[in-house]
Structures are given as C-alpha cells and as structure tokens.
Amino acid sequence: MTAATDTTHTNDHHDDEHHEHHIPPGIKRWLYTTNHKDIGTLYLWFAFIMFLTGGAMAMVIRAELFQPGLQIIEPNFFNQMTTVHGLIMVFGAVMPAFTGLANWLIPMMIGAPDMALPRMNNWSFWILPFAFLILLSSLFMEGGGPAFGWTFYAPLSTTYSSDGTALFVFAVHIMGASSIMGAINVIVTIFNMRAPGMTWMKMPLFVWTWLITAFLLIAVMPVLAGAVTMVLTDKFFGTSFFDAAGGGDPVMFQHIFWFFGHPEVYIMILPAFGIISAIVPTFARKRLFGYASMVYATASIALLSFIVWAHHMFTTGMPVAAELFFMFATMLISVPTGVKIFNWVATMWRGSMTFEVPMLFAIAFIVLFTIGGLSGLMLAIVPVDFQYHDTYFVVAHFHYVLVTGAIFSIMAAVYYWLPKWTGKMFHIGLAKWHFWCSLVSVNVLFFPMHFVGLAGMPRRIPDYALQFADFNKWISIGGFAFGLSQFIFLALLIKACKKQGEPVSSQVWEGAEGLEWEIPSPAPYHSFETPPVIK
C-alpha cells in the first residue's frame, strides 16, 4: 500500500521531477523494482550466473569425455549433466540475456519512459531464479534429476524417467509464464510506447527483431506448456498421449515439442541479428545496407520457423512426402538468412572500418554463425541427415549457431552498450584477451566435433570408440580453455560494475547512431520522461 501512496505523491506534486524519485537503498531496490534498467541488469546478471552454472556442467561432460571409457561419473549422472546443461543454457542463459538486453535497450531506443507494464516486468524476472532453483534442486532428489536430454523425448521422460520429472514439469511451466509475460511486455512496449515520429520503418533493427521474437515466444511457449503437461499426465496419471498401446504415439511428442522447439531456435538467434545489425554499421561508419530487406528477412525467417519443425525428426519414419516438404521448407530459410549475411558484408564493404571489441565479436559472429548455418543446410538434406542424425555433427552445428552465434552476439552487445550503462569505458585489454582466448578456444572446442560426428560418434553417450580419442582430447582442452576464458569476462564485468575506467561521452562510439546515444552516459534512471520527437 505504501507504494501506491508514494506514487500518488510523486505524480500529484512533482510532475516534472518524477524521474528524480528516490531509488530505495539495499536489497529492496532489486526485489521491488519497476525500472527497466534495474530489471535489465538483473536479467543480465542472472543469465551470466546461469551461463557459468551450465558451463560448469559442460566442463563435467568434457572431463568425462577427455578419455574413452567411463572415467569420472556414472552414465546416469552424465545424462543429467547433458540435460540440465541444455536446459540452463537455453532457458537460463541465452533467453534471459536477450530479455535483459531488451529491457535495457528497447525503451531507450524507441524513446519511451520505461517498459509498458513495469510491474509485470518485475514479475517476469523474479520467477526465473525460483524456476531454476527448482530445476537445479531436482538434481539432488531421489532417483536424480532430469536425465532425458533437454528435448525430454517420450518415453525417456515418461516411462523411463525419475519421479523428479514432476518438478521439472512445473519448473518449465513457471519459466514459460515468465517468458510469455516478458514477451507481452516487449510487444506492447513497441506497439504503444514509440516516441512520435518513430515509425515502423525507422525502428532500430534490434527493436524489430525483438518484436518478432516476442511474437514467436507468445506463440510457442504455451505449446511447450502443453507438451510438459502431457508428459506429466502420461507419467503420473495413466494417459497415453505418447504410448501406442493407448492409441497415442511417441512421435507425436516430437511433433509437439519441435513445433515449439524450432521457433525457439529462432527466438535465440533473431535478437542476435538485431545486435549485429546495430554494431556493424557503427564500426564500418556506414548506414546498414538494405534495412528494409533486413526487416522482411527477419519476418520471413519467423514465419518459416513454424513449418520446418519436423527436420529434427527425419529418422522417425515419416512418409516421404513429409520428409520432402520439411527438407525444402528448411532449405528455404537459408534465403532470408543469406540476405542478412549479405547485407552485413555489404555494410562493411568500403566502410572505414575499425576493430573495437564489439566489432571483433560481431565479425566473429558473422563468420562462425555462417559456418553453423552451412552445417545446418547439410543437416536439412534428408538422406544426408540419416547419416548425421544424433552424431556430434549435430552438436557441432547447434553450438556454432548458439555459442559463436547467440552467445557471441550477447557478448558483442554487452561490450557495445556497457559504456552507455556504466558511463565508463570497460578495460579494453581484458576485453581483447577475452575475445581472442574465446575465439581460439571455441573453435578448438567445436570444430573437431564436425569430424568425429561425420565419422559416426554418437552424441549424449559418456563413452566412445577408441579412434575418437585424440579428437576428443583436443575438444576437451578447447572446452576447458573456453570455460576459463569466461573468467576474464567476469573480471571485466566486476570492474565495470565498480565503475572503474575512463568516462565516456554520450555517443561513446564515433559512428554510433540512435536514440540511446543521445542521452548521457551513464544513462539516467529514467531515460525519456517526455518522448523525444524523431525527424
């Protein structure tokens, strides 16, 4: 109730000083905040902590796979590690990091005072730590945590799973609620809070890509909720959605899951496209090549993402017509994606390029994400996929698009906008060390996976045939090095949060354009009390 009276006062008497209303001290600021920047910071730190947690699990996996034979952990625990690593990285690291960036940036980029629904924004965030507390604590339950892969295929998640699956199901339910509320907030903010003159085709691409991402989230997170609900009833209440003896079909699970899962993949990459489209023009000192085509390409990718899901299921014995349809639909996605890659390269063409840290990550993104895209094209070919399915080739593919794609773009974004957030330039030396160590190690880590995958090494198995030993040793070394490299990032972030470093101008980067570069650095607690007019 005090909050309400506070607000009344602020609004009635201090109309013009509203933005100066006090920031409550201590923990309450973070628990009760309705400020988009505070919530953005919470999301980003949460994502980073989850990134290190999920990363630690990847280290366990790589330690076990350092040598052939069962060395360190039990197979069941290995399965739990691969499962929870995947769930944490998807739902705990990449998605919240993008949401954190959306919170920080969208209101600043469109000239809004805050997100449209600030209290719901807080709710969206605070659900997440609790959801992951449940997920992580299920690892310590009797019978162990989820061990069926992040895709929780039936019957692995129904007949053969531990009872802790019930907690997994409800954790997914509440993180889904969080995502949906967050996405509603983004859409409503963009539809309703743009400053006068900020027409659709003047919006920064990060705003565009997030708008489309938010639509995808609202469309598919409820389907995930449906899928986990059916898993719950199949496992505990005797239904047979995914059991042929009752007229259901385990393949039906895969259809429902991937109807969610494939748009989910684009949820994790479309905001990255927006970030790269912001960074490349700044450091090439040229306008983005083909802005309108970028918007249409993003929308096309999003629409196509709803009709390609069964390319994850080519080996389930679908009728040939379905295999052909999903193969061609999948290949079609490479057209709008190619448009994007072309536009970024064309933007750099004859630009006066400089290579500050955000640009280094952005260029690495363009090259390495393209590698991931090309291996995806290989996987889209049905007869070829019969060979590659469930091998390390697939692991290599999606780690190229998610680690050197999504995560590199997030790092690029953090380096790009961090000076705006803190008002100080980050430690450039550490940042360069972070970039080069990450770049080298991530390729040592994931590139050889292509080879062992093509040679037939299956994924999700704690042991492997002897001929893969040398490659796996190098993969593990790359993995440990990549993991250690992230501590450079941690050190840099701690320094930045302590506000160490050279003060920066409001524009920060010489070539930067956009509303967020017109407000002072550090950005004030409330960015735009009255909307700026965009010419």
Next chain:
Amino acid sequence: MSEKEYEKYYVPAESPWPFMGAVALFLMAVGAGNFVIESTRDKEGYGAYILGAGFLVLIVMLVGWFRNQIHESMSGMYSAQLGRSYRQGMSWFIFSEVMFFGAFFGALFYARFISVPWLGGASNNDMTGEVLWPAFEAIWPLVVTPGGTTTEAMPWTGLPLINTVLLLTSSVTCHYAHVALEQNNRGKLKLMLGLTVLLGAIFMVMQVEEYIHAYTEMNLTLQSGVYGNTFFLLTGFHGFHVTLGAIILFIMLLRIFKGHFTPDNHFAFMAASWYWHFVDVVWVILFAVVYIF
C-alpha cells in the same frame, strides 16, 4: 484528460506484489510437483500444504496488486495510452491461451488422423498393423485401444448440447452487460452480469455431472486411451478456464455493486468479458471436434 500533446505515461513506483507473485508461483510449483509425486506414488509428504500455501500467497498478492491498480485507476492516474497498453497486453495473453489449447487440439487431431490410422496399418505402416496389434481396428472415437482398454464415446446430445446452449447464452448476456455498462444502465448491467455468472456456474455443475456419468456409467476415464485423454484434458482445461472466468466476472459484479466502473473507464470489466468470450469460442470448437465429429 489533459490538453498536453502527450500525457505522462504512468510508471509505477517500486511494488512488493510482483516479487510476492514470484514466491507464490515458486511455492505452487514445488507444491504441485511434490503433490503429484506423493499422491500417485503413495508417499507421505507436504506437497499439498506447500501448494496450498502458494495458492494463499497468490491470492494475497492478487488482492494487493489489484487494490493498487484500482486505486490508481480511480484516482485518474491512467492515461489513454496506458489503457491501450492494458488492452493490448490482455489480447496477447488471450492469444497465448489460444496456443495452449492449440497444443491439445493438435494432439487430438494427430491421434485421430495420424497415430490411430497408422496403428491400423495406414500410410507406410502395413507391418505395424500386421505384427504389433493384428486385431486392432482403427476407428474414431477410439473405444477399444490397441492395448485392449475399452470405453464408450460421449454422445453430443443431451448434457453437452445443453451446456453449449448455456455457455452461448452466457456470452450473449455478457455482451449485453457490456452494452448496459456503456449506456450507464446499472440495473440492467447487474442483471445481465449476474445471469452470466449464474449460467457459468450451472455449466460447471453440469460438467461435473458429465464427468461423474463418464466415470461411473461409461467407463470413460482419464486412462481410457487417447480418446479419453484428449476428452478429459480438453474439457478439463476448458472447465478450469470457465471457473476462472466466472470467478473474475463475479469479482467484477462485486465491484459493480460497490459502484466501480464508468461508461468510459472499465478496462477490468472489458478484459473479463473478452476472456469469457474467448472461453466460449474454445467451447464451440471443442464441442464440434470432441463431441460431434
């Protein structure tokens, strides 16, 4: 409404309610997870209590949060722009609900048009039919599963038909309540909204009646194979939404008796009525594809 070109967008100060809401969902998820395990595996535990506690916290949170909002709205702090935010937010929430039901309708169609015919040998599955369950007959509704569970199909006449009429009528009364509110005809508003809630309540009683009939006389249960699964999950989630919608409309009725809402400021009522119409539309589709066809 001010004459300024752009009104100030109301950004609320710090609020304890969202965090409390997160705690509530945490307790409910932990409680529900443990309750499911304990109740189906005959174990002792506190799942039900944790779930109940979470539910209580959720109610306290909702009451507190909405009291804040009602206070803010009635003291004129909201602008037309904020009203648009709420309306758009509610529309997208309803869209997410559509997709949730879509998953279960999808499961129904998949079972009916793909998995059951395939189990009978359709498409490229000749050997499935021959080897796995040679006696299985692919028919819908699936009254005999491949595993041999038998049940009866729920006819659409009788109770379900009456329920359809009830719910469609309630959609009409809900609409007239909205019209009455906009014409500031409070008497008609109370009558129409009261009728809507009453029809919703009767629907729920009838639905329970139908479930009892299915369980005791038709051997149609949640375990009756994929026909029973889709039947109970679709009607069950729909019934849950009807209950929620009726409770929300009932709260709107109480607020109307307290004198809340004006002909041009009644977002909460409008959102509740949208939700109600949405629930009705889901029922119409459900009645068609679960019961009739």
